Amino acid sequence: MKSHLVNHRRLLLSISSFLLFTRWILCESSIEVLTNSTGSESHLVDSSGFPWASNSTPISLSYAGLITVRQTLAYQAKLFYWFFPCTTNPQAPLIIWLQGGPFSSSMSGLFLESGPLRIQTKPGVKLSPSTQNETIDDFILSTNPSTWNQHFNMVFLDQPVGTGFSFVDPPILVNDTGGKQSLPTLLKRSLDGCTDPSNCSVSSSNNTSEDPDYQHGYVKNQKAIAKDFLSFLDEFYQRYPSMKKVNLTISSESYGGKYVPTIATAITEHNQKFPNDCIPLKSLTIGNQWTDPYTQVATNIDQLVWFGLISTQQAKNASILLNESRSEILKKNWTSALSHRLDMFDLLSNYTGGVNWYDVRMKNVQFDQKPMNHFLRCNETKRILHVPTKYRFGQDDGMFEIFQDDIMQSTKDLFPQLFKTYKVLMYQGNMDLRDGVASNTAWLSSLDWDGRDGFETAPRKLWKSQTGELFGYATQFENLSRVILLGCGHLVPADNGCPSSSLEMMIRHHTQSNFI
Structure with a gap:
């Protein structure tokens, strides 16, 4: 294999360790106003510092910052989140969005897909290769008219550690190697929009005492991902206790076909173990998912x-x-x-x-996330989002090396129980040839579960807008809905995808017992 991601020397350090325990406690109060919630004030985003378009109304309320999910004698591991309360209904379900990848930042979902923000460079601004020269005023922010945030509370979470603004502290850069990257590296980063290795490093840490599910602060497997998510959720609910009173949806795409079932299974086990401290998970939504490599x-x-x-x-x-x-x-x-x-x-x-x-x-045009990446690397942006300026937004090849054995393993056997427990939406854009319709048909057809015959024989219905436009096709059996959206690819909610129909899809999934 030519790619350095597979053949480069494996890190030798593998040490027994401990993990500071994750605590789960009942919320202390039933405070409804987010700005009065415990710890939320310190993460309040002052959006007046952003360069808004003249015809765009600035977002008045959001919260962002870092939450510590692990701590050892050698390091702290922190996850970055950006929380947007629903603009119309504070009691709306909470959607936590996890980008796929693996290791793509959820800021992509925020700025390019279902999130409330859009970004572009100012006319005449040419982005430098090194992101050393831009300032926040070189960009223009606007709002997304088709954002899911109109109807849902939304959190965009950078995970696992080493993704986006999530990092290990103290850091040790491990991938600042320079030079031309191999194609598999570019494929891995095609959705992240990062093609300059000097700007994709985040952090790592030498560690002398560590849980065996982690290495150098990075996750080694899905079990570690679920642990970190639960630790994040615990702290998030303490900061925003009103959010524990609303229904929770975990939403993702692509590699989320592995993240979501693993995390949902961990939540199920948590709720069984701690019935007085249940996490209000009610539904799962996954787009163009990567779940069962052998069939897909x-x-x-x-x-x-x-x-x-x-x-x-x-x-x-x-x-x-x-x-x-x-x-x-x-x-x-x-x-x-x-x-x-x-x-x-x-x-x-x-x-x-x-x-x-x-x-x-x-055709041969790849996704361009340079404006987003450069904007998030501006020190002014980091200060507004409560991120230390010494950390760079991006991803670290070190975590990919440590995690790579997970990529070709399957999580499909987790789904039969999840279909019984939660309302599940699986959707694909018909122009995605990577993890699209055929790919997901293959693994679903191979899945042995109680509802297999019922789902395969369920009617496939036309899904149209109120004006008669054909949005796609939907098949539903019991808790599982599968939706095919016409005219979009892997990034279904993106502006060049299906922004309006994907919004209606999410509304239907959360408000109707029958999708159609």
């Missing part, structure tokens, strides 16, 4: 053939790598399976001329 990776090549992007001979060539990857999955050789998969992606990208298969309509 097998759909990529055929889709490219069907769309005319590769020839049958090229498909045969790529299938050699595909079969090797699937064979290694069966042997539980996770690193080797990932290596073959990335090699397959490398080959297919060369064959197609770099077509963006997250949204095939974009």
Whole structure:
């Protein structure tokens, strides 16, 4: 494997340790006004310091900052969040958004998808490669007319540690290597919009006492992700106790097909263990998800053939790598399976001329998140968001190396119990050839669960707007709804995707017993 992400030397430090326990206590009070909630004042965002567009009304209330989720003798691990109370109803459900990736910042969801903000550079401003020269006044902020925040309380959480503004303190930069990146690295970062390694580092830490589910402060597996999430949620509810009185939805996309079921399962176990301190989780929503690598990776090549992007001979060539990857999955050789998969992606990208298969309509144009990345790296922005200026927004390759064995493992066996416990929405944009309709059909069809026959024979209904526009198709059986949205790719709520129909989708999911 050519990629340094798989073949570079594995870190040798593996030490037994302890984790400061996560505490769960009942909220001390039933305070309804967020600005009077315990600890919230220190995270209040002064949005008057942002460069708002002249025709845009500034967002008057939001909270942002860092919450410590782990502490050892060597470091503190902190997660960054940005909380936007619902603009119309404070009792609306709380949606916690987790970006996929793995290790993509949820600020992408905030600025490019369902969040209330949009960002662009001012006319005439040319962004520098190093992000050393920009100031906050080089950008323009505006509001998103299709934001889910109109109807829901929303938290955008950078997780796991090492993603976005979430970091280990004290830090040690581990990926500031420079040089040209390999294609798999660029593929990994295509949704994060980070193509300059000198600007993607966050932090790591040498550590002499650490829970075995972590290494150098980073998560090693899904179990660690769930631990950190629960620790975050505990502190969040203490800061904003009124939010523990509203229903909770965990929402994500892409790698969220692994994050969400793992976290939801951990919450279920928590509620069973602590019935007097239940977390009010009611629903799960996942878009274009990556859940079961063995079945899903097998759909990529055929889709490219069907769309005319590769020839049958090229498909045969790529299938050699595909079969090797699937064979290694069966042997539980996770690193080797990932290596073959990335090699397959490398080959297919060369064959197609770099077509963006997250949204095939974009041809060979990739997602551009440079304005967001540069804006979030401005010291003025960090101060407003209560982030130490010494930390850079981005992602750290060190965490990818430590976590890479998780990527080719499946979480599909967690879903049967989740279907019984929560209302679940799975949705895909029909222009996503990576983790889209065919990919999710494959793993759902392979899932053995009590409702399998009922779901497969349930009617597929047309979903239209009030004016008759065809939004897509919906299939529902008991707690599970699956929705196919027309005219969007991997980033369903994005401006060039399905912003209005995805908003209606979320409203229907939360307010109607039947989607259609």
